[in-house]
Amino acid sequence: xxxxxxxxxxxxxxxxxxxxxxxxxxxxxxxxxxxxxxxxxxxxxxxxxxxxxxxxxxxxxxxxxxxxxxxxxxxxxxxxxxxxxxxxxxxxxxxxxxxxxxxxxxxxxxxxxxxxxxxxxxxxxxxxxxxxxxxxxxxxxxxxxxxxxxxxxxxxxxxxxxxxxxxxxxxxxxxxxxxxxxxxxxxxxxxxxxxxxxxxxxxxxxxxxxxxxxxxxxxxxxxxxxxxxxxxxxxxxxxxxxxxxxxxxxxxxxxxxxxxxxxxxxxxxxxxxxxxxxxxxxxxxxxxxxxxxxxxxxxxxxxxxxxxxxxxxxxxxxxxxxxxxxxxxxxx
Amino acid sequence: xxxxxxxxxxxxxxxxxxxxxxxxxxxxxxxxxxxxxxxxxxxxxxxxxxxxxxxxxxxxxxxxxxxxxxxxxxxxxxxxxxxxxxxxxxxxxxxxxxxxxxxxxxxxxxxxxxxxxxxxxxxxxxxxxxxxxxxxxxxxxxxxxxxxxxxxxxxxxxxxxxxxxxxxxxxxxxxxxxxxxxxxxxxxxxxxxxxxxxxxxxxxxxxxxxxxxxxxxxxxxxxxxxxxxxxxxxxxxxxxxxxxxxxxxxxxxxxxxxxxxxxxxxxxxxxxx
Numbered sequence: 388x389x390x391x392x393x394x395x396x397x398x399x400x401x402x403x404x405x406x407x408x409x410x411x412x413x414x415x416x417x418x419x420x421x422x423x424x425x426x427x428x429x430x431x432x433x434x435x436x437x438x439x440x441x442x443x444x445x446x447x448x449x450x451x452x453x454x455x456x457x458x459x460x461x462x463x464x465x466x467x468x469x470x471x472x473x474x475x476x477x478x479x480x481x482x483x484x485x486x487x488x489x490x491x492x493x494x495x496x497x498x499x500x501x502x503x504x505x506x507x508x509x510x511x512x513x514x515x516x517x518x519x520x521x522x523x524x525x526x527x528x529x530x531x532x533x534x535x536x537x538x539x540x541x542x543x544x545x546x547x548x549x550x551x552x553x554x555x556x557x558x559x560x561x562x563x564x565x566x567x568x569x570x571x572x573x574x575x576x577x578x579x580x581x582x583x584x585x586x587x588x589x590x591x592x593x594x595x596x597x598x599x600x601x602x603x604x605x606x607x608x609x610x611x612x613x614x615x616x617x618x619x620x621x622x623x624x625x626x627x628x629x630x631x632x633x634x635x636x637x638x639x640x641x642x643x644x645x646x647x648x649x650x651x652x653x654x655x656x657x658x659x660x661x662x663x664x665x666x667x668x669x670x671x672x673x674x675x676x677x678x679x680x681x682x683x684x685x686x687x688x689x690x691x692x693x694x695x696x697x698x699x700x701x702x703x704x705x706x707x708x709x710x711x712x713x714x715x716x717x718x719x
Numbered sequence: 720x721x722x723x724x725x726x727x728x729x730x731x732x733x734x735x736x737x738x739x740x741x742x743x744x745x746x747x748x749x750x751x752x753x754x755x756x757x758x759x760x761x762x763x764x765x766x767x768x769x770x771x772x773x774x775x776x777x778x779x780x781x782x783x784x785x786x787x788x789x790x791x792x793x794x795x796x797x798x799x800x801x802x803x804x805x806x807x808x809x810x811x812x813x814x815x816x817x818x819x820x821x822x823x824x825x826x827x828x829x830x831x832x833x834x835x836x837x838x839x840x841x842x843x844x845x846x847x848x849x850x851x852x853x854x855x856x857x858x859x860x861x862x863x864x865x866x867x868x869x870x871x872x873x874x875x876x877x878x879x880x881x882x883x884x885x886x887x888x889x890x891x892x893x894x895x896x897x898x899x900x901x902x903x904x905x906x907x908x909x910x911x912x913x914x915x916x917x918x919x920x921x922x923x924x925x926x927x928x929x930x931x932x933x934x935x936x937x938x939x940x941x942x943x944x945x946x947x948x949x950x951x952x953x954x955x956x957x958x959x960x961x962x963x964x965x966x967x968x969x970x971x972x973x974x975x976x977x978x979x980x981x982x983x984x985x986x987x988x989x990x991x992x
Contacts, residue, residue: 393728418728440833441832441833442829442832442833453728453731453732454732455732455735460737462735462736462737462738462739462835463732463735463736463737463835465833465834465835466731466735466736466835467731467732467735468833470829470830470833472826472829472830474826474829475826476826476827476828476829476830476833477826477827477830478754478825478827479825479827480757480758480761480762481754481757481758485757489750489753489754490830490834492746492747492750492753493747493750493751493831493834493836493840494834494835494836495743495746537830544728544731544732
């Protein structure tokens with residue numbers, strides 16, 4: 388059998404009425420990689436994932452999972468893919484172990500094997516003490532873990548994770564990340580969607596950036612960061628009214644247009660080399676622009692997104708900041 | 720070992736099957752039935768309708784209509800009990816549809832859809848579990864009647880056959896309401912819509928009054944109403960221990976309903992994806 392990608396999709400379209408939620412997306416996911424689909428809320432990530440998982444019909448285009456056509460042979464595709472949705476799809480009326488037993492039975496395991504698999508997975512996900520408790524007593528993080536465990540019963544070679552850490556606290560997120568890395572170490576391929584830029588950065592080997600149903604960029608996290616320069620110089624101006632003057636100085640010295648954040652007097656300058664930061668600072672000093680804080684860092688994916696789409700990710704700033712990124716609000 | 724096994728993607732792909740086999744379909748349906756039984760045990764209020772309705776309606780209808788229709792409660796019971804059996808079983812069907820709709824809105828149905836299982840299993844499973852409810856409904860109605868003085872001449876065999884027929888008819892009719900469950904927007908809508916079908920069907924039948932007392936046009940409808948056939952068949956079995964043509968018509972009607980509405984329900988369920 389020829390080596391095929393885990394997912395090969397071309398020209399995927401899903402329209403709801405006149406709204407094209409997914410509008411001609413191409414996708415190539417290699418075997419054994421973690422592939423991130425990054426985009427803000429409503430970009431079409433979940434819709435795309437549902438199409439690939441046979442949960443939504445494909446209006447146009449073609450998709451194959453390990454060479455199997457998704458539209459023509461959905462039953463075969465379902466045997467190759469484990470899906471963990473944005474909202475835990477486990478049965479609230481059953482206990483954790485009953486859930487896993489049921490899903491094992493439905494997938495052809497004998498009763499005893501289904502029970503053994505349930506026990507093994509509950510241990511692996513640290514839920515063995517909660518095996519017999521009703522799910523209504525479970526926290527959000529526990530539900531997510533159970534949901535992921537349910538996707539792994541038949542060890543599918545491809546796992547779809549739809550926003551696996553949305554709404555989880557930082558510690559639980561870290562655990563989930565470790566689990567996802569562990570899946571790939573076991574030989575799985577993972578396709579995950581996320582609206583958290585640092586999550587894609589942390590986990591994914593390759594990232595596709597989706598905006599309004601279209602692919603706007605693709606590459607490794609580092610490649611994407613390079614598209615906005617090697618380093619980002621972040622400045623906090625002492626006086627907001629200096630910002631036009633500061634902008635002129637930056638344009639003259641560094642030769643690039645800074646990204647301004649009008650309300651807070653913050654600006655970000657993308658630089659080819661970190662050395663150029665010194666020149667910018669000297670230029671600002673000579674022009675008499677006061678600065679209260681300076682930092683030079685590799686650009687975050689937030690800045691990549693801004694550079695690629697020309698608008699911000701549309702998320703509340705506080706959410707993004709807790710995720711370790713810095714989102715600049717720009718006037719459009 | 721496990722790592723090596725899961726890397727063998729080509730092998731896994733080669734082993735995938737195009738559709739669920741009939742044996743798998745049965746096993747998956749039974750697993751879904753197990754789930755529904757678990758839920759029943761944890762939510763016993765689901766049995767309110769099948770326990771209260773037989774008790775309430777049997778005593779109420781017997782004392783209200785008994786004298787007017789048949790001269791006395793005692794002579795009305797053989798006419799009425801089969802009617803109540805049909806009515807109770809049909810009401811239980813409606814609950815099947817309403818619960819299906821509620822169930823489908825839960826997150827776990829996303830997983831059922833993503834699993835390589837027969838598409839009919841999530842629909843048929845709860846209906847298999849509902850056989851318990853039909854049994855309770857049918858059995859309790861006869862028990863209430865007998866407690867009130869009803870003495871079916873068909874004996875144990877006749878009554879048992881009548882209950883089995885009622886269960887089968889209820890189960891087949893439930894596909895209509897399951898179909899409504901898959902097309903309606905909400906559980907409330909299923910309830911409302913089902914009531915509109917159910918009331919004319921049960922009351923425009925021979926369930927509570929002899930059809931000869933009705934005006935001609937109504938008598939014509941009552942005669943073709945499948946509920947009338949179920950009621951007549953139940954009377955023949957329970958009261959006379961006779962396997963009449965009415966039994967055949969009832970079975971045929973049930974099979975026709977399954978043949979039409981089971982595929983429709985599955986198609987509509989899949990469109991929900």
